[in-house]
Amino acid sequence: MKKIIYTKNAPAPIGPYSQAVILGDTLYTSGQIALNPSTMELVLDDIEAETEQVMQNLKALLEAAEMTFENVFKTTIFITNMHDFARINAVYSKYFNEETAPARETVQVAALPKFVNIEIAMMATR
DSSP, X not given: OEEEEOOTTSOOOSSSXXXXXXXXXXXXXXXXXXXXXXXXXXXXXXXXHHHHHHHHHHHHHHHHTTOOGGGEEEEEEEESOGGGHHHHHHHHGGGSOGGGOXXXXXXXXXXXXXXXXXXXXXXXXX
């Protein structure tokens, strides 16, 4: 049976989807962009600040599911400019232990919702 995860500490959905869903012991997050959950304004100061907001949104979803970044086994990162990869990775890497980091793919795309520069989705398990 699936369980819907919702927290006010992550951006409210802006369409017909859930912030995250647990099925069995596995958490599937929707892709997160740099919306500040308090104001629903985008954080677009620079790619580091944007990535930090995305990671904080994902952290809030993990916490709502009683998990941490240690539970994450897979991430998908969508970016609009592969030249930002090193700067994104510098922020992203602060959230994971290198020895137990999840599997990941990073894909450059033409555009993302609200024309942001990055979107990240995660899967985690208990």
